[in-house]
Amino acid sequence: MKKHGPIILLFILLIFPLxxxxxxxxxxVIMVLMWVIIGSGWNLLAGYTGxxxxxxxVFFGIGAYTSGLLFKHFAISxxxxxxxxxxxxxxLTLPFGWISFRLRGAYFALVTLALGEVFRLVAIxxxxxxxxxxGILVDTTFVSKVPYYYIFLxxxxxxxxxxxxxINSKWGYYFLSIREDQDAAESLGINTVKYKxxxxxxxxxxxxxxxxxxxxxxGFIDPEVVFSxxxxxxxxxxxxxVGGVGTIYGPVVGAFIMVAVHEFFRTGFFGLFKGIASLxxxxxxxxxxxxxxxxxxLGFGVLVIFVIMFLPNGVVGDWKKITxxxxxxxxxGGIS
Amino acid sequence: MIFEVKNIVKYFGGLAAVNNVSFKVNxxxxxxxxxxxxxxxxxxxxxxxxxxxxxxxxxxFNDMDITTLKTHKINHLGIGRTFQIVKPLGRLxxxxxxxxxxxxxxxxxxxxxxxxxxxLEFCRLDHRKDILAKSLSIGERKRLEITRSLATKPTLxxxxxxxxxxxxxxxDEAIDLIKKINDKGITIIIVEHIMKVIMTISxxxxxxxxxxxxxxxTPQEVANNPAVIEAYLGEQYAHS
Amino acid sequence: xxxxxxxxVAGILKGGLYSLIGIGxxxxxxxxxxxxxAHGQLMMVAxxxxxxxxxxxxxxxxxxxLVSMPSLFILGMAIQKYIMNPLMxxxxxxxxxxxxxTVGIGMVLTEIARFIFSSNYKSVQTSYSxxxxxxxxxxxxxxxxxxxxxxxxxxxxxxWFLLKTDIGRSIRATAQxxxxxxxxGVNSKKITIITFGIGSSLVAAAGTLLIPIYYLFPDIGxxxxxxxxxxxxxxxxxxxxxxxxxxxxxxxxESFGATYIGMAYDDMIGLIIFILxxxxxxxxxxxxxxx
Ligand SMILES: Nc1ncnc2c1ncn2[C@@H]1O[C@H](COP(=O)(O)OP(=O)(O)O)[C@@H](O)[C@H]1O
Ligand SMILES: [Mg+2]
Numbered sequence: 001m002k003k004h005g006p007i008i009l010l011f012i013l014l015i016f017p018l019x020x021x022x023x024x025x026x027x028x029v030i031m032v033l034m035w036v037i038i039g040s041g042w043n044l045l046a047g048y049t050g051x052x053x054x055x056x057x058v059f060f061g062i063g064a065y066t067s068g069l070l071f072k073h074f075a076i077s078x079x080x081x082x083x084x085x086x087x088x089x090x091x092l093t094l095p096f097g098w099i100s101f102r103l104r105g106a107y108f109a110l111v112t113l114a115l116g117e118v119f120r121l122v123a124i125x126x127x128x129x130x131x132x133x134x135g136i137l138v139d140t141t142f143v144s145k146v147p148y149y150y151i152f153l154x155x156x157x158x159x160x161x162x163x164x165x166x167i168n169s170k171w172g173y174y175f176l177s178i179r180e181d182q183d184a185a186e187s188l189g190i191n192t193v194k195y196k197x198x199x200x201x202x203x204x205x206x207x208x209x210x211x212x213x214x215x216x217x218x219g220f221i222d223p224e225v226v227f228s229x230x231x232x233x234x235x236x237x238x239x240x241x242v243g244g245v246g247t248i249y250g251p252v253v254g255a256f257i258m259v260a261v262h263e264f265f266r267t268g269f270f271g272l273f274k275g276i277a278s279l280x281x282x283x284x285x286x287x288x289x290x291x292x293x294x295x296x297x298l299g300f301g302v303l304v305i306f307v308i309m310f311l312p313n314g315v316v317g318d319w320k321k322i323t324x325x326x327x328x329x330x331x332x333g334g335i336s
Numbered sequence: 337m338i339f340e341v342k343n344i345v346k347y348f349g350g351l352a353a354v355n356n357v358s359f360k361v362n363x364x365x366x367x368x369x370x371x372x373x374x375x376x377x378x379x380x381x382x383x384x385x386x387x388x389x390x391x392x393x394x395x396x397f398n399d400m401d402i403t404t405l406k407t408h409k410i411n412h413l414g415i416g417r418t419f420q421i422v423k424p425l426g427r428l429x430x431x432x433x434x435x436x437x438x439x440x441x442x443x444x445x446x447x448x449x450x451x452x453x454x455x456l457e458f459c460r461l462d463h464r465k466d467i468l469a470k471s472l473s474i475g476e477r478k479r480l481e482i483t484r485s486l487a488t489k490p491t492l493x494x495x496x497x498x499x500x501x502x503x504x505x506x507x508d509e510a511i512d513l514i515k516k517i518n519d520k521g522i523t524i525i526i527v528e529h530i531m532k533v534i535m536t537i538s539x540x541x542x543x544x545x546x547x548x549x550x551x552x553x554t555p556q557e558v559a560n561n562p563a564v565i566e567a568y569l570g571e572q573y574a575h576s
Numbered sequence: 577x578x579x580x581x582x583x584x585v586a587g588i589l590k591g592g593l594y595s596l597i598g599i600g601x602x603x604x605x606x607x608x609x610x611x612x613x614a615h616g617q618l619m620m621v622a623x624x625x626x627x628x629x630x631x632x633x634x635x636x637x638x639x640x641x642l643v644s645m646p647s648l649f650i651l652g653m654a655i656q657k658y659i660m661n662p663l664m665x666x667x668x669x670x671x672x673x674x675x676x677x678t679v680g681i682g683m684v685l686t687e688i689a690r691f692i693f694s695s696n697y698k699s700v701q702t703s704y705s706x707x708x709x710x711x712x713x714x715x716x717x718x719x720x721x722x723x724x725x726x727x728x729x730x731x732x733x734x735x736w737f738l739l740k741t742d743i744g745r746s747i748r749a750t751a752q753x754x755x756x757x758x759x760x761g762v763n764s765k766k767i768t769i770i771t772f773g774i775g776s777s778l779v780a781a782a783g784t785l786l787i788p789i790y791y792l793f794p795d796i797g798x799x800x801x802x803x804x805x806x807x808x809x810x811x812x813x814x815x816x817x818x819x820x821x822x823x824x825x826x827x828x829x830e831s832f833g834a835t836y837i838g839m840a841y842d843d844m845i846g847l848i849i850f851i852l853x854x855x856x857x858x859x860x861x862x863x864x865x866x867x
Binding site for chain 1: 610662663673675679681848851854
Binding site for chain 2: 181184
């Protein structure tokens with residue numbers, strides 16, 4: 001199972017939009033794929049290199065705005081932004097890394113958070129460039145979701161394949177050494193500043209592209225969406241820690257769980273509350289249903305607290321712990 | 337002469353942790369650095385490997401001034417070091433710890449792996465290669481420190497109290513290992529609190545107290561030096 | 577000149593409240609060695625308590641300090657005791673797990689507030705909410721002046737506690753040098769619980785004092801958490817005197833920024849100062865005050 005898992009998953013993903021033609025479900029899987037790209041990027045920098053960033057939105061946002069601004073100011077197709085977003089995000093890692101990598105631990109986390117917020121605020125106030133809170137509207141190319149699906153899938157696969165390759169190379173050993181002990185790493189000849197930068201570059205490149213894809217897909221961005229601390233930077237962290245930091249497939253599982261939880265709440269537990277409300281005709285239940293549909297962040301919060309407390313290595317990292325807890329019960333029940 | 341420190345001074349705030357220390361180390365030598373607790377030995381190592389910058393003075397390696405080079409650069413030039421307070425890469429296996437180090441000189445991963453396995457065998461740690469570094473005993477951790485830094489193929493090795501906290505058998509094993517490393521032609525500067533170790537293996541010894549040089553010479557000469565005796569007696573009284 | 581003085585006064589008055597927020601944060605950060613990214617959210621809880629007492633029972637905000645502060649003291653202690661302390665025993669890859677945990681706590685608090693009070697803006701109108709008096713040509717908001725002096729009162733009280741009581745001295749010692757304090761046998765668990773309680777009740781006081789002059793909505797916590805860590809880093813981690821300097825500095829910077837650069841920049845100014853301080857004055861103002 002362990003060996004064939006990824007291949008089966010790949011197969012399912014490849015045929016998914018052909019089998020499931022409901023565009024709502026296609027949209028959900030596109031969101032999962034997007035979060036795989038962003039979450040794995042955060043994971044490379046934080047989970048493997050130990051630099052817990054609260055600023056992933058900087059690169060997502062700059063990718064989105066690269067596309068958006070080209071369209072807005074030069075009427076160039078936003079698809080060109082997809083090509084440019086990666087290099088521009090990497091260019092931005094230079095000042096970002098220069099500022100943040102001289103700080104360690106919690107200070108690093110804080111300064112990346114501050115940098116992320118500065119970008120959001122700049123995008124809001126620099127109206128002549130960005131249009132401010134009005135945002136940017138672009139024309140979407142396809143009506144069907146299928147083309148977007150395969151593009152996101154391609155980038156997500158690229159993310160996983162490249163991360164796997166990197167982690168098994170010299171760079172991977174260097175990243176892990178930096179995570180475990182920066183002083184030891186330096187004494188062993190590892191240029192910690194340089195390799196933190198390498199890790200950040202790899203992380204930012206595809207996350208920038210994801211941002212550019214996002215505007216092409218959604219047709220609209222504004223600063224509060226793409227530079228959002230909670231909806232992008234912290235969401236990326238949640239994807240990582242729920243799935244499992246420092247594992248390749250952690251962010252894949254994490255992205256799936258986070259999107260699922262989001263939908264679970266948004267639909268009021270898949271219509272459960274609305275159902276009860278209409279069955280009983282109770283006003284109270286109608287109100288509850290309305291609140292629940294907006295309470296996905298509460299779900300995220302509870303999930304984070306639970307995961308950090310009981311599954312500190314995430315679902316993938318603590319998979320053994322989970323199965324050990326679940327399997328004995330199954331034996332007793334005699335189901336297996 | 338492979339290595340020299342010249343008039344190095346290090347202030348931490350108002351405290352002179354190292355105050356005008358100079359010494360030269362010959363190629364192939366085991367050079368002992370001794371002094372009571374807090375006399376500045378670890379600080380000297382931290383200055384050499386540039387974890388701290390010197391307040392003044394210079395450090396030369398193979399006639400090159402390395403005083404201002406970055407820590408990783410110094411390792412690339414061929415100076416390896418261990419830490420008195422060990423710094424294992426805890427959640428990596430012992431083998432991966434050493435592979436990460438071996439990349440310092442290796443061309444590719446299989447090369448790094450080969451160097452790592454050889455070094456582990458040389459240091460007699462190969463039987464533990466697949467366990468996580470954080471689950472090693474203190475003696476094994478000290479050994480991993482040495483193994484890791486050897487895997488970066490240094491020509492000069494700085495050992496900081498690698499025998500501290502070991503039991504008598506382990507101490508003897510450590511002495512054997514250090515001699516074996518030296519036999520390969522690697523120059524060693526060793527900081528050690530246990531007199532037995534330092535007296536039996538050092539060719540020459542440099543003694544400091546309160547960051548200042550108090551004696552230098554053969555183990556015999558240093559052991560009989562009144563200033564050294566006083567410094568260590570003082571320490572014993574302070575401890576009793 | 578008048579504009580300048582007016583701006584200066586507004587900045588200092590606001591800074592007094594910010595100091596109160598900062599002292600709570602710096603104690604928590606110093607003692608626990610972590611950033612509390614739920615600090616502003618705790619303040620938000622206190623603000624809603626005050627709002628609820630006022631709108632349901634007509635209790636004056638200043639009197640509800642007697643409720644909001646003890647409530648947050650208990651909430652803070654409970655968070656430390658039942659969530660943060662057990663977390664210390666959990667082995668994880670990222671040492672920042674505790675910081676991430678405070679993010680989770682902040683999210684839960686915010687959403688619970690949204691659940692109860694909805695996302696709408698709320699405010700409490702008191703007889704003094706819009707009252708002002710003049711000294712020369714400079715106008716003073718009555719509520720802000722009262723808040724400023726109460727904040728100073730709490731600050732003085734806090735100093736008395738930190739300097740004169742045994743628990744206070746342990747907290748200060750731990751905040752300034754955790755390892756040394758642990759070596760000296762300070763009971764760290766008990767100290768962290770009390771500290772989180774005190775830090776929370778101080779920020780609760782700030783929140784309650786803001787109520788007559790400020791509006792309230794569930795997401796108000798985030799910006800104040802940011803202000804709190806800016807103040808703390810400005811002042812130097814663990815330094816209570818530094819937190820006062822940090823609070824006043826941020827208050828002034830925001831005030832002058834709003835007057836001379838533009839209202840929209842007021843949030844950004846704090847963040848940019850923060851980044852500059854981290855880069856160029858590591859250790860913050862503590863370097864200069866040594867307290
Ligand atoms: N990073 C540092 N900051 C401040 N003081 C230090 C630091 N490192 C060492 N010291 C001080 O320098 C002196 C020498 O310490 P050290 O070199 O560790 O001694 P030794 O290794 O000989 O026992 C001690 O007084 C110690 O407290
Ligand atoms: Mg030492």
